[in-house]
Amino acid sequence: MQKLGDYKLPQFFNYPPYFTLQPVRDTREKQVQLWKEMIVDYCRTQKIFVIGLEDDFPLFSNPVIQRFLSHEAREVFLSALVSDGRAEWLDKGHRKCLILWHRIQDWAEIVLQFVKDNGLEDSVMTVEEIRSGIESRGTELHGVDRTVLMRALKLLENKGKLAIFKGTSADDEGVKFSV
Amino acid sequence: MRRRPGIGGLQTAAAARDQYRLLGENVAKLRTDLMKEQLATFRAQLEDFARKHKNDIRKNPAFRSQFHEMCAKVGVDPLASNKGFWAELLGIGDFYYEIGVQIVDICLATRPHNGGLINLQELCNLLRQRRKSDREAVSEDDCLRAISKLKVLGSGFEVISVGKKKLVRSVPTELNKDHNEILELAQAQGFVTVDEVEKQLVWTSGRAIDALDTLLEDGLAMIDDGHRDGKRRYWFPCVVHLSQYEFSLTYVET
Numbered sequence: 108m109q110k111l112g113d114y115k116l117p118q119f120f121n122y123p124p125y126f127t128l129q130p131v132r133d134t135r136e137k138q139v140q141l142w143k144e145m146i147v148d149y150c151r152t153q154k155i156f157v158i159g160l161e162d163d164f165p166l167f168s169n170p171v172i173q174r175f176l177s178h179e180a181r182e183v184f185l186s187a188l189v190s191d192g193r194a195e196w197l198d199k200g201h202r203k204c205l206i207l208w209h210r211i212q213d214w215a216e217i218v219l220q221f222v223k224d225n226g227l228e229d230s231v232m233t234v235e236e237i238r239s240g241i242e243s244r245g246t247e248l249h250g251v252d253r254t255v256l257m258r259a260l261k262l263l264e265n266k267g268k269l270a271i272f273k274g275t276s277a278d279d280e281g282v283k284f285s286v
Numbered sequence: 287m288r289r290r291p292g293i294g295g296l297q298t299a300a301a302a303r304d305q306y307r308l309l310g311e312n313v314a315k316l317r318t319d320l321m322k323e324q325l326a327t328f329r330a331q332l333e334d335f336a337r338k339h340k341n342d343i344r345k346n347p348a349f350r351s352q353f354h355e356m357c358a359k360v361g362v363d364p365l366a367s368n369k370g371f372w373a374e375l376l377g378i379g380d381f382y383y384e385i386g387v388q389i390v391d392i393c394l395a396t397r398p399h400n401g402g403l404i405n406l407q408e409l410c411n412l413l414r415q416r417r418k419s420d421r422e423a424v425s426e427d428d429c430l431r432a433i434s435k436l437k438v439l440g441s442g443f444e445v446i447s448v449g450k451k452k453l454v455r456s457v458p459t460e461l462n463k464d465h466n467e468i469l470e471l472a473q474a475q476g477f478v479t480v481d482e483v484e485k486q487l488v489w490t491s492g493r494a495i496d497a498l499d500t501l502l503e504d505g506l507a508m509i510d511d512g513h514r515d516g517k518r519r520y521w522f523p524c525v526v527h528l529s530q531y532e533f534s535l536t537y538v539e540t
Contacts, residue, residue, distance in 0.1 A: 124508035137398035
């Protein structure tokens, strides 16, 4: 089984035609399905949050069979993920895509669990601490994309579970939990 | 017997012929009776054999295949009906029924990838993977038998030969001779180009493109425009195992 780092690549990745957008509808559907699943899976295991369409993203090419995805193909697959609610375009030009291998609601749940696990129900913490502090080590929150985290926190703020406030410096935003 | 001249002689000759004929008929009847008796004995022995080796028949594909051959020679079809002595004795009807259902399942699952045409070997591998926990091994012969039973139900399953390989068709799509020839050509590398088809099969460009487009529309082919030589390749998933792509250098083109 071919691997990319420690990620086990699915078999279709080594079949050249899957790198060309298929014209026949049923075949195309199958192709998009396979690529969507692989992209989300890979990003989850490698903790990748943003894919740049013009970047050297490892899944976009397979040197073993000398094939790579055209720009159009990349856009088609990522757009399909966006339609599924598993990704979002970060710019109008569709050059950068945020991959939500956990949906925002899921991240919100993870934050709540984190708060409970660490007894932070009435505490205050900076956003940076949530994603890189000692408590975050070993949890999914460690190293989480800041944009994603902010979205999850805003969701929880709307539910009244916390309050976001600006700190002393521009990037020192804090959170007061009231879980 | 001394030949006697005259009418007397003719009558004797006629009587002799009659007697020989009667004898001949008797001998023939005797032979047939003997044969019937032998056959009955053989069948009884076969049943005895089946009873004694029930487990081996169920567990060992090679043994099972030979058992089927023996039955065929004696005119016995263990799968003829799901009731009756054989099916009850061996429970073999259930075994093939089960395989049949699993085969239908696998064909449906792989249809989006291969258009409803799958290599028999690949089908068998997938079947074995699915039955991993089962103690009863499955052979290609078993697959073919299960499929032949499926055909009887009119489910549109058929085994076709393309070159040296056997493919299992699970869709009503009929393959005409042109399509068959392209599939055979594709067995060498797993794909063909329009040029190759024209050259190897000595067809006009129109005929080649027509056939390839139909195969594409039917979901039996996939296009590949990624080779650096810029030529479009038509790949046929049914012709090669997907498992062969596990880092196999065979598919890296130079």
